Amino acid sequence: MRPFELTAPSTVEDALGSAGTFLAGGTTLVDLMKLDVLTPQRVLDINELPLRGIDAADGLRFGALERMADIATHPGVYPAISKALLLSASQQLRNMASIGGNLMQRTRCSYFRDVTMPCNRRVPGSGCPAIEGANRMHAVLGTSETCVATHASDVAVALVALDAEVVLTSAVGVRTVALNDFYRVPGSTPEVENDLRDGELITEVHVPRLDWAANSTYVKVRDRQSYEFALCSAAVALDVQDGRVVDARVAAGGVATVPWRLTAVEAALRGAPATEAAFANAAAVAAEGARPLSANGFKPLLLKRTIVRALLELTEGKRR
């Protein structure tokens, strides 16, 4: 970690008026500073800003500094969001990490985190060793010739499925962006990860009201049972009436460069019977366009299976 200047503004105006890197829970930033991946000259500790509150009166509103642990255990939070949070990281990390910071977390690609290696995301134009290298954890969807890094957030997958928006505040104003539009696939500019502009700060996360989202879940498949990133995950909400799917929300994690909304699967589910066969049929389109790498050829199949498993959880009662 390199020496840096640390200040702690107490108002949003002060924070937005200062140049520097925002520090909330620090669970990504401090790690990457220790690894020399990020070397900010100035760090702004925003933890004193009044960006708190969980409001479940009409949809959900989270202040950006609300901790993952607090949102996860709030009774009004949709199950997919709560489960995605509880399956993230460890309790200690969830106690520290903010929801805004979670949405801004960087990829866990080991080449991104190793400054002795090239990485187009870290040093544009330097190359991507993951495409030919150790890429089992990497993405098969939304990839490009420059970058195949997986987006690491669990809760972002649930939020994208449920049409969440982020409120972005800067010195010049406030704007609201759908989270699904906020993230950018790498394309030819992998260093641009999202729509956040210089001087902007996520101040609030909003999830629109969706009554049947009470029937939602998040399934995370991984190499150990806790404290590990997803090989594949699925956030699913399902409106079933008389054995038929009326509506569905589906998004996937661990397989794509951004949280991956699967509207084609949702469309295939609408009107279908709520059976495993119909779910498998709908999930078959989930991996369309997937480009597996040398070590993650199993991910398209795992993606379909994970979606089916999540859908079954919502229709067949308590499956373990």
Add this chain to the structure above:
Amino acid sequence: MSARLGAEPKVTGRAKYAVDHNFPGMVYGYVVLSTVANGVLEAMDVAAAKSAPGVVAVYTPFDSLGLTTTSSPMMGQTWVPLLNRDVDYRGQPIGVVVAETFEQARDASALVAVTYREKPARTSFEEGLPSAEDAPENRGNPPEISVLAPGVESIEDALAASPVVVEATYRTASQNHAAMEPHSAVAVWADGALTVYSGNQGSDMQAVELAGALKLPESAVHAVNPYVGGAFGGKGRTSAPAFLAAGAARVLGRPVKCSLTREQVFTATANRPATVQKVALGANESGTLFAVRHDSWSSTPMDRSFVEPTSHGTSREWYATQNLAISQKMVPLNIPLTTFMRAPGEAPGSFALESAMDELAVALKMDPIELRRRNSSIAPPGIDLQWSSKHLDECYSIGAQRFGWANRSPNGRVDGDWLVGMGTATAMFPALLFPATVEITLNADETAVVSTSGADPGTGLLTVLSAIGSESLDLPPERITPRLGDSRYPSGGLSGGSTATASAGAAIMVAAAGAIDALLALASAPGAPFEGQEVTYADGHVHGADGTASFGELLRAVGRESLSVTGSSGPGEERTKHSFSSFGAQFCEVRVHRLTGEARVSRLLGVFDAGRIINDKLARSQLSGGMIWGVSAALHEGLEIEPDGRLANADLASYLVPVNADIPDIEVQFVEYPDTFNNAVGARGIGEIGVVGVAAAIANAIYNATGVRVRHIPITIEDLLVD
């Protein structure tokens, strides 16, 4: 059962590990690692680093610390940093930056500019298999051994003559010990002598290796390691930070602290090699083995310093067979050093052999326990020395009963979306002894001290010293002070090879008998309280015709503060009379999700025949810890080496070990038959056998649950995701 000594300071944070030692004027070393896998250092520009804030010195092979090669009798030659300009692997220590703070040293290390003359690197184990070399001798045994029945020309003939044959190739991943305490040291020079605080498996061995590297008499080096944060074979040899701290402290005349970062531990220490093993088993229709062939390949670093002896560690001894052929080859690669890791040979070897036994049971449609019973040996094949004490069948019968083995179906069972299976495997680990010397001191204040250099790397040896000392001196344990982890104590050898309890314990018994003899001689000597009397010792007292006196009273009466006697033990004539091993039966239940393929271990039971158990609580901890290692090897751990020699997962975020959620309740049971043929204590080793067989039991349970036979570890989701 007494609790672990040292537990309270450990859990309250008062225990001082190596880097907890601080001294006035101390400076900090940060190790610089190579970034290529093969080459020669052409230049190291350290000017910028030297002028960075707080930097005191930078040492490299171009401006070295004057260290030299070194070795110890038990471990042979040990790698010493900065001796030459060769780079044999990526992540090799090539320098050390010393500064007033750790952070200054670390920041300055990034300013060291290294110029390499790079050479092509050999990093692929699989590509190296065709050009593998014969491995060196293993404990005096050649790399190829065959035992053939009269009239049998070759193992191939024996296999051809076997009605039922299974043959398969198994692979195990390279692993890192990942001990909680990174390798580290604090070195202090005073008056031409060195004191080093560094977690290690044998304090006097560390002193010998440091004295050699620094060209000092052994008496000028004092090695201290009162607490060790895990070792598992990875701290048998002196670490790079210890050599660098010692050398820098001598040159600078200031205390130096040097610790690897977690990431550096993966390359700058030493790992368990990867293995490939081809096993062929031939049997008749009733399951009696007629031929066992086990050919092994191990990765090894370019210095060929350690090979994983998988065939020699398992098939050489495990089953009765008329025909046996084993071989061990090695593939030298530009990879980090390799070394002993908990059950070296036996752990990965048992994955292959015990998977193959399960495959044979399937081929024979026979219960896998029954197959093992039918091939139980009374001695290793072709060797006349029978097992000193073997109760493996009893382990299996107790375990089968307790685990509900009778409920196992050949095709597992289904529970909701989970496929459930049971598996079993044999565990064996040789019962070795190493030379050890223990000093016992009886003090006039009625206490006794039991001391030996050695180390307690978390095994509980300190508690064992107390228990056997208490028993041998007929004193309550609270009057015994055990001392370990200081090279000034008599040589206790190595906490390794699952030998420390038996070795140090036997030495304690010898020393205690000597101390009691000396006490009795003192008691009946001219002018002493029991002059000329027949005296005996019991319960801390000398008993004579005229009465009794405690040993403290006696020492005070003759004007002595204390009485000290040493005793030694080691392997002896008993090795010519029996073969020695611990035995165990591992049982495992696994659940595999039918859609997404996660394998979860839901039950584990190990039943062990490991001689006399000195402390039940600590022994259970050792065995269950070993079994957790088995889960880890089976489902989580594996170092991944890239073509350029980089380790793809050299941190604890990507090198997975189990978390609590991955580990079910683990049951451990002992059949306690003291093995007094092995040593007077009756103990055999328990540190390593717990891991042996577990990975195979898990793979066998997965096969039982799913019908999928996975012949490599770790087993991951894609192995079980059947389209």
